[in-house]
Amino acid sequence: MKDFVKSVVEINDNKLSRWFAFIIQGLILLSVIAFTVETLPDLKPQTRDILKSIEIVTVIVFTVEYLLRIYVADNKLKFIFSFYGIIDLVSILPFYLAIGFDLRSLRALRFLRIFRVLKMVRYNKAMAHFIFAIKSVKEEIILFVMVTMILIYFSGVGIYYFENQAQPENFSSIFDSLWWAIITLTTVGYGDVYPVTIGGRVFTFLILMIGLGIVAIPTGIISSALTKTMDEKNE
Structure with missing residues (x-):
């Protein structure tokens, strides 16, 4: 079971892995767009409800992805404190920290949601080369x-x-x-x-x-x- 999950959530040359990567990338873009639209003034209540629903769905999916990556990691602590592990955590953390609080008083937490863009690095080979180059120097x-x-x-x-x-x-x-x-x-x-x-x-x-x-x-x-x-x- 673990090997099957690992073959899906990690970047591999198989259909399920490609679909998984495609869905995550799509949700990242959707989340960023929703975050941007959310800043528009005088939004209708219906629009805000839609944006809130998008946020909930994306956070649930990103949370499941994060937990699955911890599950399949050979060294779980190493993954949690790795670049990708921290980005995955920061991308969902504001949502859970804001539960029970007024987000307007926690604007810094809302800003952290923009770090979801960095999740795209995992699926972009050019960005991966850039990160590797930064590490080398x-x-x-x-x-x-x-x-x-x-x-x-x-x-x-x-x-x-x-x-x-x-x-x-x-x-x-x-x-x-x-x-x-x-x-x-x-x-x-x-x-x-x-x-x-x-x-x-x-x-x-x-x-x-x-x-x-x-x-x-x-x-x-x-x-x-x-x-x-x-x-x-x-x-």
């Missing part, structure tokens, strides 16, 4: 994140000491300066807050140059990993 990405955090803090402290006296309302503390540093390093820009001192402008120029490099680094790392992954697949 996770140490480089962690190092990049650490360096970025250090640069953000350095930038926030630097601009604070350059601009605090000239613009105490905009750079009143290092915390305010950190927000400026984040949007500057990511080259997003912050039109109404900018340095006015010569030292601040020179410092900002240097930060912008660093920001351009920071944006390019992860792109190069991931692109290289994806290329390597596809070459290994072709071989």
